Amino acid sequence: xxxxxxxxxxxxxxxxxxxxxxxxxxxxxxxxxxxxxxxxxxxxxxxxxxxxxxxxxxxxxxxxxxxxxxxxxxxxxxxxxxxxxxxxxxxxxxxxxxxxxxxxxxxxxxxxxxxxxxxxxxxxxxxxxxxxxxxxxxxxxxxxxxxxxxxxxxxxxxxxxxxxxxxxxxxxxxxxxxxxxxxxxxxxxxxxxxxxxxxxxxxxxxxxxxxxxxxxxxxxxxxxxxxxxxxxxxxxxxxxxxxxxxxxxxxxxxxxxxxxxxxxxxxxxxxxxxxxxxxxxxxxxxxx
Amino acid sequence: xxxxxxxxxxxxxxxxxxxxxxxxxxxxxxxxxxxxxxxxxxxxxxxxxxxxxxxxxxxxxxxxxxxxxxxxxxxxxxxxxxxxxxxxxxxxxxxxxxxxxxxxxxxxxxxxxxxxxxxxxxxxxxxxxxxxxxxxxxxxxxxxxxxxxxxxxxxxxxxxxxxxxxxxxxxxxxxxxxxxxxxxxxxxxxxxxxxxxxxxxxxxxxxxxxxxxxxxxxxxxxxxxxxxxxxx
Numbered sequence: 001x002x003x004x005x006x007x008x009x010x011x012x013x014x015x016x017x018x019x020x021x022x023x024x025x026x027x028x029x030x031x032x033x034x035x036x037x038x039x040x041x042x043x044x045x046x047x048x049x050x051x052x053x054x055x056x057x058x059x060x061x062x063x064x065x066x067x068x069x070x071x072x073x074x075x076x077x078x079x080x081x082x083x084x085x086x087x088x089x090x091x092x093x094x095x096x097x098x099x100x101x102x103x104x105x106x107x108x109x110x111x112x113x114x115x116x117x118x119x120x121x122x123x124x125x126x127x128x129x130x131x132x133x134x135x136x137x138x139x140x141x142x143x144x145x146x147x148x149x150x151x152x153x154x155x156x157x158x159x160x161x162x163x164x165x166x167x168x169x170x171x172x173x174x175x176x177x178x179x180x181x182x183x184x185x186x187x188x189x190x191x192x193x194x195x196x197x198x199x200x201x202x203x204x205x206x207x208x209x210x211x212x213x214x215x216x217x218x219x220x221x222x223x224x225x226x227x228x229x230x231x232x233x234x235x236x237x238x239x240x241x242x243x244x245x246x247x248x249x250x251x252x253x254x255x256x257x258x259x260x261x262x263x264x265x266x267x268x269x270x271x272x273x274x275x276x277x278x279x280x281x282x283x284x285x286x287x288x
Numbered sequence: 289x290x291x292x293x294x295x296x297x298x299x300x301x302x303x304x305x306x307x308x309x310x311x312x313x314x315x316x317x318x319x320x321x322x323x324x325x326x327x328x329x330x331x332x333x334x335x336x337x338x339x340x341x342x343x344x345x346x347x348x349x350x351x352x353x354x355x356x357x358x359x360x361x362x363x364x365x366x367x368x369x370x371x372x373x374x375x376x377x378x379x380x381x382x383x384x385x386x387x388x389x390x391x392x393x394x395x396x397x398x399x400x401x402x403x404x405x406x407x408x409x410x411x412x413x414x415x416x417x418x419x420x421x422x423x424x425x426x427x428x429x430x431x432x433x434x435x436x437x438x439x440x441x442x443x444x445x446x447x448x449x450x451x452x453x454x455x456x457x458x459x460x461x462x463x464x465x466x467x468x469x470x471x472x473x474x475x476x477x478x479x480x481x482x483x484x485x486x487x488x489x490x491x492x493x494x495x496x497x498x499x500x501x502x503x504x505x506x507x508x509x510x511x512x513x514x515x516x517x518x519x520x
Contacts, residue, residue: 035386044486049470064386066467080376081385183485206487240375 034061034245037073037082039153040181042228045201045274047265054261055252061245069152069181077101077231080238084246085231086253088199089153090283091160093229102231108253109262109275110227110286113157114203115218116186117143117195125195126217134218135165142174144194148185149177157226158197164223190214199226201266201274208270225286227278230254254279295493299501302494309471314498317475320388321456324395328451331396332403333444337433339404340411341419351408357401362394366464369394373465386467391475394461399451406447410440445514449507456503476502 042048043065052063066073066082070089076082078101086108087093096102115125115134123141125134138145147169148155162169169175176194178185182202189196190212200219206212218224230250235243252258259277266274278286302310339350371377373385373393384390414436422435437444459477466473468482476499483492 033383040485043482046486052470062472064467064469064472066386066469079374081374181485183487187484187487209487210489238376240380 031242031245032060032062033064034084034242034249035064035066035076035082036084036086036249037066037068037076038086039070039073039088040067040183041088041154041199041202042086043067044181044183045205045266047201047262047275050261050265051253051258054258055249058252059245059248061248063249067181069148069150069154070156071151071153074101077233080233080241083233083242084249085233086228087153087231088226088228089156090227090229092153092156093231096231101234101237103234104247104250105229105231106250106254107278107281107283108228108230109259109277109279110225111200111275112219113154113197113224113226114200114216115195115224116189116198116203116214117217118193119213119215121215121217123195126215128218130221131161131197131218131224132165135161135167138195139165139167139169139172139174142172144192145169145175146185146189146192146194146196147175147177148182148197149179150181152182153226154182154197154199157224161197161223186212186214204266204270204272204274222286227283227286228275291489292493295490296497298490299494299497302491303498310495310498312471313474313476313479313495314502316388316473317456317477317499318502320391320462320475321395321452324392324399324455325448325452327392327396328399328403328455329448332400332447332451333407333437335400336404336407337411337437340408341433341436354401354405354408358405360398360401361460362398362458362462363460363464365394365397366461369397369461369465385465386469386473388466388473390465391462391473394465395455395458398458398461399455402454403447403451406443406450407440410443410447411436413443414439442514445510449510452506452510453503456499456506 036052038048048065052065055061056063066076068076070087071092073082073085073087074089074092074096077085077096085102093105097105115131117123117125123138123143125137128134128137147158178188180188182198183206185196186198186203186206188194193213203214207214230253232243232246232250233241235241259279262275263273263277266272339347339354369390370385372379373382373390374380375383375385384393418439419432419436422432427435457477459481462475463478463481466475466478468474468478476495480492480495480499483495
């Protein structure tokens with residue numbers, strides 16, 4: 001029995017040692033770690049690959065970017081498992097704030113959602129003015145529509161648009177949910193020649209790399225705006241959150257220098273900016 | 289087809305130009321999965337031998353559990369390890385979530401039953417008289433276990449390979465407990481998922497090719513060790 005005990009303690013020591021060796025950089029204090037929960041679109045478009053290293057250099061924080069849908073990002077905030085959120089699901093964000101999970105919600109930037117579809121446009125929605133009309137026609141034609149189905153900001157927007165169109169698409173044969181991120185869902189739609197709702201940034205970034213064969217059919221309605229906010233997780237609810245870091249990240253996102261980069265990001269590569277900086281503006285000024 | 293060739297070319301370009309990010313990702317994969325395999329080896333062979341050589345009530349149930357564990361889905365492990373490691377979870381004070389250590393823990397949980405199951409089978413496959421023979425030659429308990437492990441080294445090495453192959457190729461747990469943080473917890477599999485999502489198919493293919501190369505090299509090495517002296 002003694003030998004087994006010795007063996008077990010030896011094992012545990014080995015385990016602990018190896019874990020220690022792998023622990024983050026050793027010297028850095030724990031509160032240097034900042035967990036940023038954000039949407040797949042900010043990561044898939046490459047924007048955060050530019051902004052996060054700048055922020056780390058300026059402030060010395062180490063940012064762990066966890067890229068999930070806006071829904072999951074806010075759940076992480078609710079549980080105090082993230083310090084700061086960069087999300088685009090305004091209705092859900094309002095509930096999040098009202099329940100006291102977040103503080104200091106600030107407008108960062110916007111781009112817009114597009115209704116994309118195959119070039120031959122079987123449901124004949126090209127050039128329609130509103131998403132509601134387009135969705136109605138897609139439903140009438142029974143044309144394949146790919147939904148994110150993952151509670152992300154894009155999915156929330158899409159559900160709102162279906163509701164506004166007075167259609168319950170769930171369970172219909174032409175309505176398929178991928179449960180994947182924006183980039184992957186665009187790929188699925190491209191392969192299956194389906195319609196979908198996508199944010200302009202991810203679409204432009206992806207279409208540049210690989211011709212998707214999907215065209216912008218409906219765009220420009222104020223309802224199709226895609227608005228990003230930065231929210232600090234409420235430290236009063238969760239004492240363990242790194243609130244100083246969250247505040248610093250929020251300040252960084254709305255700082256004029258950062259906003260300049262947001263506004264020019266992608267112009268060189270895609271010929272048009274992927275995001276429009278909005279810090280300090282009122283949401284109403286965007287036409288909501 | 290062009291895409292695949294381009295991807296393979298890209299893989300060698302990235303390897304030979306020593307692309308720092310890719311090398312970092314590959315090195316982290318190797319380190320994390322190697323360490324997880326080592327831990328699972330110690331735990332798996334240790335406990336597996338113990339189970340194989342003893343008899344106790346409920347042993348069959350336990351062995352069935354271990355055998356079921358050989359097919360433990362990585363996402364399930366990822367989910368439970370995340371919940372345990374959450375800041376406000378039971379092990380939150382360790383502050384391990386979204387660190388390479390968290391991936392090592394999850395991968396160890398995945399690999400241990402694989403190694404353990406193969407160990408149990410390997411040990412039980414040894415001739416029953418062997419134990420008596422070794423004991424009759426005056427071996428102590430420790431010597432006996434050591435001899436048996438040496439005798440079963442061929443299937444045990446197969447267990448090592450299965451364990452390593454299982455963890456270096458899994459993505460579900462790594463992405464959940466590691467978070468795919470750039471330059472920190474991004475491993476080959478999670479990077480492949482991300483690059484696919486971004487539409488960078490050439491890089492995704494390149495990463496896959498590197499992953500396959502790695503798996504081959506490691507398994508080649510292990511096979512060399514395994515086949516070093518052929519059993520009589």
